[in-house]
Amino acid sequence: MAGYDDRDGKIWMDGEMVDWRGANVHILTHALHYASSVFEGERCYNGKIFKSTEHSERLRKSGELLDMPLPWSVEEINAAKEAVLAANGLTDAYVRALAWRGAGEDMGVASKRNPIRLAVACWAWGNYYGDAKLKGAKLDIAKWKRPSPETIPHAAKAAGLYMICTMSKHAAEAKGCSDAMMFDYRGYVAEATGANIFFVKDGEVYTPIPDAILNGITRQTVIGMLRERGVTVNEVRIEPGDLEGYQQCFLTGTAAEITPVGQIGEYSFEVGALVQQVAADYETLVRA
Template identity: 55%
Template sequence: MTTVPFDQLDGFIWMNGQFIKWAEAKVHVLTHSLHYGGAVFEGERAYGGEIFKLTEHSQRLHESARILGYTIPYSVAEIDDACRKLLKLQGFQDAYVRPIAWRGSEQTSVGAQNNRIHCAIAIWQWPSYFDPELKMKGLRLDWAEYRRPDPSTAPSKSKASGLYMICTMSKHLAEAKGYADALMLDWRGQVAEATGANVFFVKDGKLHTPIADCFLDGITRRTVMDLARRRGIEVVERAILPEELAGFEECFLTGSAAEVTPVSEVGQYRFAVGAISRLLVQDYADAVQPVKTVAAA
């Protein structure tokens, strides 16, 4: 990942229907979503000049905003088009794509019915979310202090900025202790997800993953489940208690940023970077590459 501060990168950002210079993409300090956590966003990846499952991400961005009570003033098709044009303008083949929408600064109080809804897209090069040298050795995860909340207390089906506060805190605490990330429980004490990725376990040739009832049912999560089923691997979605980790053989994370990343350790539990994890790492890498049409000779 780049070491240059993000506000100092070169290129362009699409913002409210226009392509503007990167350094000019600014918001006011009294922007409502800065104060009250009401932004919604997506994380996407481009491979070989094409954005993987772009429309699914744009649809989820709209749905996240709807859950938070506002409407993005650009259609799914318009956001798709802007993403594609910006990727070409940036000149990237492989890159990370970040659409975001937020409430503006017309009102700065809890109520914001009259605030303008803004939308922007930024694209930058981001080779790997986790250290590539550690990735296939398996990440070490700590247990997170904070838990995913009851859906009756937070809009857990929305990819909303405010829901990531406890993720940042948990990841920072884990990294301070030498771990790569943290595994979060939910409010019931069941295994939920990592701070920015879904989690899978392997036992007796089957995949086990928590039911996505209080966290995002990730697009990469669903993709990996489909890939596993094509291989004849049974996928079991169920409640998983922390102590069950002692009986699992493999563990891996999934997400647009994380892709498919094996895990070797969660707290006191150890896992092998085994055959199924390696198989799905490769299957996902193959799936995200755009199909190239070869002209007949």
Template identity: 75%
Template sequence: MAGSYAELDGKIWMDGKLVDWKDANVHLLTHAMHYASSVFEGERAYGGKIFESRKHSERLLNSGRALDMEIPWTVDEIEAAKYETMKANGLEDAYIRVLAWRGAGEDMGVSSSRNPVRMAVATWAWGSYYGDAKTRGAKLDIAKWKRPSPETAPFEAKAAGLYMICTMSKHAAEAKGCSDAMMFDYRGYVAEATGANIFFVKDGEVHTPLPDCFLNGITRQTVLGMLRDRQVRIHERHIMPEELEGFEQCWLTGTAAEVTPVGQIGDYNFEVGAMTRDISNAYETLVRS
């Protein structure tokens, strides 16, 4: 997309009504802008149907609760808002961003219990997250930042504040000519990319990090189910950095990333092999079924 997202045409759903895209604004003293009191979902629609839509809406509410922020809309109301926004923008194949946050109110400090919780839904056309990496494999840097301990942040929430180190890691990767960065966790185990979960293949078996300090993505769970249907042996476990040398294939999963092959992580190279291609193609078929 060329130009600023702020300058797109269309409608955005805000707090129960559709408003013009350029009028979907918040006050400078919105609590989320100062203290990251915000949660969100990223979703994709294929042929007018949002993939795993209710799971995303349910997770949004759970993320809000994890931040002590009760979102005053039900799953059914969130579902209706998403489809209303898509229809208003004339979209069938679309990316959907649902955002809930603490707005401006009586509190302007760390505490925000008296401020209203607001919600918005934006939809737009968005192609491949990693460009042509789906055919040749994405190139990843290795991030210097690590996913934090569960004792320091509610990792099970899709919370805006948790993405600060992801943004910095991706900027550093792009400066090196990479598409993204792989992150370790606070213990030094392989964790995930900045906005996607990660899988490896060795001797026909799949290895993927145990999501005990990072988000267990909905796409990740979908792909695990696809692998089980194929009776592929799966190892969900802690993966040490030195094991990267022995893996043959690698791919990323996420709503934006879908299933994207990885060709390189740092100095380690991977083939875009048969299992990677099969899972990627099968996922494309599934989301459009």
């Protein structure tokens, strides 16, 4: 497959549809130097973006948290996503909306005089974790921890917050793992590098309190689905030693969808009935 900079297709940029290979920015773009950018990952199923409005709302909220108010409304962002899907002739796709501080009069840390820009791209993308959806992903335990909310805007889906995730995933892949599980600054279980995490014990579900991590849209959807089925969902602080007592584990996220986990470090989990049911229910929901 060609690199992401060398493909046929169209990308929406600042209100115009441009050729894929021509969707470029200047080397002195502020976001390239200072990570002043926010983004959304979304999936389109059968021609419909799942929870498109919620994602657009979060994109705008992320911008506000970075002192970068987006000059596009939720409706305008939604329309841009629909337009780029149509321009590329895709009905099942991954959609990436990205807002950033562009090149302008400022090139130091401050960037108030630089324009805020927006682009939307889409492409066909299969299972994020490959065949792990069937046999369960293998996770490393990251050495990096999710920071305190006093140090980062943890509720923003901001590019700069993924730096330690990239390093953690690289280290995991070097060990033959699909991903890494991260603890937070207090030592509690937090999340994977790009997905929220859930555990199952005796028919009940346990997941970290999202007070230092992004409260994912898929995470919220799955909690709602489980509770509608009568499954007890416990949002709790999970300590490292608690992993030994859990029987099943799965990840949730727009890219990950519902992916079972078979191993985290020395701990093993079964790809059990509850995880399989959640995955089936989610697939039905997004394609409804």
